[in-house]
Amino acid sequence: MAIDLFCGLGGWTEGFLAEGYDCIGFDIERHDYGSGGYPAQLVLQDVLTLHGSQFRDATCIVASRPCQAYSYRAMPWKRAKALPPPSNELFDACFRIQREASAAAGQYIPLVVENVKGAQPWVGRAAWHYGSFYLWGDVPALMPHTFRTVKVEGSNFHSHEKTGKPGGSFQSAAVEGVKVSGLAVGTFPGGGLAQGYLDREGTKNGKDWFGSGDNCSLQRRASSLSSARKAASAQIAKIPFPLAQHIARCFKPEVANVA
Ligand SMILES: C[S@@+](CC[C@H](N)C(=O)[O-])C[C@H]1O[C@@H](n2cnc3c(N)ncnc32)[C@H](O)[C@@H]1O
Numbered sequence: 518m519a520i521d522l523f524c525g526l527g528g529w530t531e532g533f534l535a536e537g538y539d540c541i542g543f544d545i546e547r548h549d550y551g552s553g554g555y556p557a558q559l560v561l562q563d564v565l566t567l568h569g570s571q572f573r574d575a576t577c578i579v580a581s582r583p584c585q586a587y588s589y590r591a592m593p594w595k596r597a598k599a600l601p602p603p604s605n606e607l608f609d610a611c612f613r614i615q616r617e618a619s620a621a622a623g624q625y626i627p628l629v630v631e632n633v634k635g636a637q638p639w640v641g642r643a644a645w646h647y648g649s650f651y652l653w654g655d656v657p658a659l660m661p662h663t664f665r666t667v668k669v670e671g672s673n674f675h676s677h678e679k680t681g682k683p684g685g686s687f688q689s690a691a692v693e694g695v696k697v698s699g700l701a702v703g704t705f706p707g708g709g710l711a712q713g714y715l716d717r718e719g720t721k722n723g724k725d726w727f728g729s730g731d732n733c734s735l736q737r738r739a740s741s742l743s744s745a746r747k748a749a750s751a752q753i754a755k756i757p758f759p760l761a762q763h764i765a766r767c768f769k770p771e772v773a774n775v776a
Contacts, residue, residue: 519765520572520618522564522580522611526751527555529579529631532761536769538576543567550748565610569617577627577655577768578615581756582607584633591635608632608640612654627655629764631756647760657767661759 519533524542533540540557543564548554564582572578586603608630615628630653637643637651644656648663 518575519768520575520578521557522567522578522614523582523607524555524559525581526755527557528754528756528758529581529761529764530555530557532756532758532763533579533765535758535762536765538765538769548747548751550744550751564607564614567610567614569614569619570621572614572618572626573621575618575622575626576770577629577764578611578618579629579631579756579761579764580611581631581754582611584636584754587636587639588633590639591633603639605640608636615654627768629656630654647757650756650760657764659767661763 519530519538519540521527521529521533521540521542524530524544526548527540527542530540530542534557541560542555542557543560543562544555545561545563547559547561564580589597590600590603591597611628611630615626618626631650632640632643632653633649634643634646634651640653643651643653645652645660647661652660
């Protein structure tokens with residue numbers, strides 16, 4: 518069984534389900550933007566209120582607390598730099614839960630925590646990163662790489678920088694394009710950020726990226742924009758399948774026993 522803390526749309530869980538795990542996800546919100554939402558058992562509960570002893574039977578724990586507090590402070594703006602240090606409470610809670618789970622199990626239960634690069638000044642150096650997904654905790658020694666991709670002008674496809682083939686292997690959300698109501702959302706690592714593109718390290722880049730000219734009333738527009746924004750943010754925060762599956766494989770009991 519895998520425990521997915523701050524499970525969101527269930528990026529981690531998708532990888533673990535594919536490897537045959539049972540999964541339980543914890544979140545304070547049910548995220549469903551039309552594609553079914555979290556794909557396993559969802560418990561709506563604040564992670565801060567969890568006691569790890571309830572996870573004594575877990576094989577491993579994965580966690581992705583919200584990144585906005587860290588992302589914003591990493592922005593090159595005076596206002597962001599002037600903010601007080603962010604709270605690490607949610608980050609620290611993951612390690613507390615792991616300690617409690619391990620103590621109750623009488624054996625070590627591994628934990629992998631994911632967040633953004635901008636978290637490093639506050640929580641210490643990450644052990645690895647997969648595109649813009651930075652990892653702390655029990656990160657396996659052998660980890661997959663991502664490839665940089667570049668945007669193919671005039672299209673929503675990205676090409677593999679090495680092969681130039683359209684689409685590429687599309688391995689990281691850092692290079693994923695997500696279309697939301699006619700709006701392209703994505704980042705171009707190394708290539709800068711296009712106007713109107715949402716960045717995982719920030720929340721918004723470029724001017725008026727939701728566009729304008731909607732005929733609806735202001736209120737309706739505001740609510741549809743905020744749900745589009747939420748859907749986009751949830752999609753961008755979602756752990757890429759190859760990363761989730763790799764971690765799931767590494768901690769799979771049969772594999773661990775052979776190793
Ligand atoms: C970065 S997203 C997780 C993304 C997820 N790993 C995925 O692959 O889709 C963070 C999630 O934490 C949830 N959240 C925020 N504060 C929480 C809390 N105190 N307890 C539980 N969930 C929380 C948010 O609703 C959001 O879904």
